[in-house]
Amino acid sequence: MAGGFKYVGTDQQGTEVKLRTYDVTSSHASIIAVGDVVRITGTATTSSINSTVDVATAAQSVTRVVAGVVPQYSTESFTDTGLAASTSGQVVVNADPFAYYEVDVSNGPLAAADVGLNVDLVATAATKSGGLTISNMSVNATGKATTNTLPFRVEALLQDSAGVWGNRARVRINNSTYNSGTTGV
Numbered sequence: 001m002a003g004g005f006k007y008v009g010t011d012q013q014g015t016e017v018k019l020r021t022y023d024v025t026s027s028h029a030s031i032i033a034v035g036d037v038v039r040i041t042g043t044a045t046t047s048s049i050n051s052t053v054d055v056a057t058a059a060q061s062v063t064r065v066v067a068g069v070v071p072q073y074s075t076e077s078f079t080d081t082g083l084a085a086s087t088s089g090q091v092v093v094n095a096d097p098f099a100y101y102e103v104d105v106s107n108g109p110l111a112a113a114d115v116g117l118n119v120d121l122v123a124t125a126a127t128k129s130g131g132l133t134i135s136n137m138s139v140n141a142t143g144k145a146t147t148n149t150l151p152f153r154v155e156a157l158l159q160d161s162a163g164v165w166g167n168r169a170r171v172r173i174n175n176s177t178y179n180s181g182t183t184g185v
Contacts, residue, residue, distance in 0.1 A: 002104070002127075002136050003035055003135060004033065004034070004037075004134075004135025004136065005035050005036075005037060005135070005137060006101055007067065007099055007100070008100050008101060008102050008170065009099070009100045010099050012096060018095045018096040019067060020064070020092070020093055020095040021090050021091070021092050022038070022050055022053040022090065022093060023045040023050040023051070023052045023053075023088070024053060024083055024088060024090065025043075026087055026088040027086070028054045028086070029055075029085055030055050030085050030125045031082050031085055031126040031127070031128060031133055032055060032082055032126065033081070034066050034068060034081060035065065035137065036055055036056075036126060037062045037064075037065055037066075037121055038053040038056055038062070038091065039053060039056040039061070039062050039177060040052070040063045040177050041053060050090070053091065055123060055125075056151075057123045058121050059120060061176055061177050061181070062121065062176055062177070063176060063177045064093035064094055064176070065093060065094050065173075067093055069081065070090040070091070072087070082128060082133025083133075097173065097179060099172065102171075103137070103169060103171055104139075104160070104167065105138060105139055105140075105141050105166060105169050106122045106141065107141045108141035108166050109157075109164055109167045110144065111166060112157065114141070114144050114154055114157075115156060116184055116185030117153075117154055118144070118145060118148070118151075118152060118153050118174050118184040119151075119152050119169075119171070120139065120150050120151065121137065121138075122138045122139065122140045124136040124137060139169060145184065146183050146185070148174070148175065148181040148182055148184075150175060151176070151181070152171040152172070152174055153171060153173075154170075154184075155169075156170040
């Protein structure tokens with residue numbers, strides 16, 4: 001079940017989602033979709049002075065998860081739900097460091113003993129079907145460990161559409177570009 005990282009709640013008080021807008025330069029190489037994980041690139045644009053992000057890859061700290069894509073008014077692409085490759089634009093990300101996400105598990109399933117461990121990102125490129133852009137990112141059961149540099153912490157196991165436990169998981173960001181990761185349990 002594709003769809004990337006789906007926001008499901010927070011440890012913070014209150015119910016509002018904390019959002020932040022980042023710029024994306026035209027040098028990014030793949031489609032960006034809601035549910036994709038992005039990483040700050042360390043630069044800013046001269047027009048808005050926002051930090052820029054690009055799609056995250058495995059084995060690195062991550063910044064946040066895309067919650068929306070700002071429509072391209074200049075091209076009147078109001079129905080597109082993603083940002084095309086090699087196109088500059090803006091994405092809105094969930095900036096809550098305590099956010100929980102539900103996500104598919106690649107190379108799984110995870111087992112009950114894996115709850116509390118850290119896992120890496122599988123950064124599969126998004127796909128486009130009509131006006132919908134679907135995130136295909138997941139977490140990787142291979143390499144699960146207590147290692148503090150892994151970007152996600154497994155908080156709970158979930159069932160997939162076939163009823164198999166551990167093929168989906170509830171995770172939170174562990175090692176980000178804003179906070180160092182903690183050792184898994």
